[in-house]
Amino acid sequence: MSSQITNTPSADVLTGFYSYTDTLKGVYYGPGCVNDALPKLLATIGSTKALIVTGKSLREKTDVISRIETILKEHNAYGATLSEIGEHAPVSGIHNGVKLFNEIQADVFVAVGGGSPVDAAKAMSYFIQQQRGGSFVKQIAIPTTLSAAEYTAGVGYTNEEGQKTVLMSPFLPPAGVILDAELTITTPERLWLSSGIRALDHAVEGLYRPLLALPAKVLGYAALADLFKYLPESKANPKDLAARQKLQVAAWMSLWPIKTERPSPLGLSHALGHKLGATYGIPHGITSCLTLASVIQYKAETAPEEDKRSLAEALFYLQEPSTGTLDGDVKKLAFRIDGLVKRLGLSTSLEENKVPKADLAKIAKLALGEDQSTHPQVVELLENIYSKRGL
Incomplete structure (x- = not known):
């Protein structure tokens, strides 16, 4: 479902860039900024193949994911899309994401959606680091809700018993965040x-x-x-x-x-x-x-x-x-x-x-x-x- 935007951004609409040390390299914000921000962040963190992590509804009912895929393909950085992340980030989807990430030899996660995809990508990064050692896999977060999971060093996911599990590491926050209001238009009101x-x-x-x-x-x-x-x-x-x-x-x-x-x-x-x-x-x-x-x-x-x-x-x-x-x-x-x-x-x-x-x-x-x-x-x-x- 594509959504037509009825108002044109004016001078009073926020737009800009913020940079932070260590893990978080930059936050871009402004309507339509994803087109330039995503390639810039890929270049900044030195990544060349992305696994998109998202949910089924965002993939099937909106054009948001296809827009992200197109940008990545235009810059030869698209690997695959995992769209099975459900509410509260069930661990089964996380394990499947780790498997797919390794299969396509990706080097960055692009999490799109609410807090669950962002947390799922953090958990995938954690598990991959445990497998390989060395550095954590970087993530670019493109939130479409206001949950703010993209700014924390914590991960909340649901284990096999249906219980909330929490991981913490200073290396888990995304390396980049893109706040593009245009991508939130299709988010359900509630x-x-x-x-x-x-x-x-x-x-x-x-x-x-x-x-x-x-x-x-x-x-x-x-x-x-x-x-x-x-x-x-x-x-x-x-x-x-x-x-x-x-x-x-x-x-x-x-x-x-x-x-x-x-x-x-x-x-x-x-x-x-x-x-x-x-x-x-x-x-x-x-x-x-x-x-x-x-x-x-x-x-x-x-x-x-x-x-x-x-x-x-x-x-x-x-x-x-x-x-x-x-x-x-x-x-x-x-x-x-x-x-x-x-x-x-x-x-x-x-x-x-x-x-x-x-x-x-x-x-x-x-x-x-x-x-x-x-x-x-x-x-x-x-x-x-x-x-x-x-x-």
């Missing part, structure tokens, strides 16, 4: 908007994320403001390239790539989302729609004052007046998040997503890990969102 709430989840939970450098937290505030502004605009006019490009950059700001001595974990909303997603077949964007507002409301009652202050400061970026108390401001932020989810038509419940009520205590236990001191409160939080849509 996926596009809910992945935007996932980006909001990154930005909000990053405000109290341990070990995160101050500049990244400031970028989180900027991401939060843009997500609140442009997600409704994108829903109102799905072919507005300016809004879609703003949202892609907001997702980038929500999880800005930063080198740290050790990984800095995200918060409770993400932890719950990881346990809900693969096990019950819930897209990560929808898990954030389920949990984020309630987690922030919970933080108003339980978080240290420093964390509350970071969350309360978000009201300034949303041009919202303070309630006069930290607890009140954090609760107000929670209700603003809940209101955005409802405005986008994304409100849902655990019951609607077929999560058994009997599993709530187990989900809370798995999400909390070693520290089970707040287990009763987290079970109560899950009970509150079991059959209720939002706050």
Whole structure:
């Protein structure tokens, strides 16, 4: 399915290039930039044969993959396309990707789609490095959602038992990222908007994320403001390239790539989302729609004052007046998040997503890990969102 774009990019549409040291060599952004950016990144990282990693729907229902294949063929860099990566990156597709990569003697992955193809390509790189030794295989990521998986050193995939498995390495992030708003036009509305709430989840939970450098937290505030502004605009006019490009950059700001001595974990909303997603077949964007507002409301009652202050400061970026108390401001932020989810038509419940009520205590236990001191409160939080849509 080809999609006609009704508006022409103007001077206020974002376009540009950003370079980073070590693994990430460059981020290109702007409508239509893939035509020049993909060949430039191939030349920068010295790659000559690509395996495209994507999903079945993007391959069969849109012209996005054929466009990428054409660009690669024009530069004699096309190897093959693997289009069997499903939601939450099942390990069977990853193993098939490793086999195909070796068979065609490719030297780079080009992951196209949401977080699952990006994470699958990272996992393939990891397994190939384990087989061969030496360097990790490089990846160029071309996201069509707002999940922001392309900026992390972590990999989440689903193992043979249906459980989420995580790998970490500073060499796993893509070597290049291409944010081309034109390629997102065919992304289904619910996926596009809910992945935007996932980006909001990154930005909000990053405000109290341990070990995160101050500049990244400031970028989180900027991401939060843009997500609140442009997600409704994108829903109102799905072919507005300016809004879609703003949202892609907001997702980038929500999880800005930063080198740290050790990984800095995200918060409770993400932890719950990881346990809900693969096990019950819930897209990560929808898990954030389920949990984020309630987690922030919970933080108003339980978080240290420093964390509350970071969350309360978000009201300034949303041009919202303070309630006069930290607890009140954090609760107000929670209700603003809940209101955005409802405005986008994304409100849902655990019951609607077929999560058994009997599993709530187990989900809370798995999400909390070693520290089970707040287990009763987290079970109560899950009970509150079991059959209720939002706050």
